[in-house]
Amino acid sequence: MQDAIDTWITPFMIGGLMLCMGFIIWDLARKAGAGRFGTIMLFVVLGAGMLAYLIKVVIGWSLEHGVL
Numbered sequence: 001m002q003d004a005i006d007t008w009i010t011p012f013m014i015g016g017l018m019l020c021m022g023f024i025i026w027d028l029a030r031k032a033g034a035g036r037f038g039t040i041m042l043f044v045v046l047g048a049g050m051l052a053y054l055i056k057v058v059i060g061w062s063l064e065h066g067v068l
Contacts, residue, residue, distance in 0.1 A: 018050050 025046050029039040062068045 014053075021050060022047070 029042045
């Protein structure tokens with residue numbers, strides 16, 4: 001039962017964490033007065049880790065299901 005709960009809830013919790021991190025980056029840019037270009041750079045640089053994790057998940061799923 002615990003494995004089933006972990007399997008279903010983990011993606012939602014990680015997604016929520018990513019949304020919180022996006023809000024933190026946006027709030028940081030707003031409070032710093034970064035402007036449009038600075039905000040974009042903050043999202044690109046600080047969001048690169050989240051993007052890498054998403055790519056890892058997609059590659060893992062595609063390898064498990066024989067897509068790649």
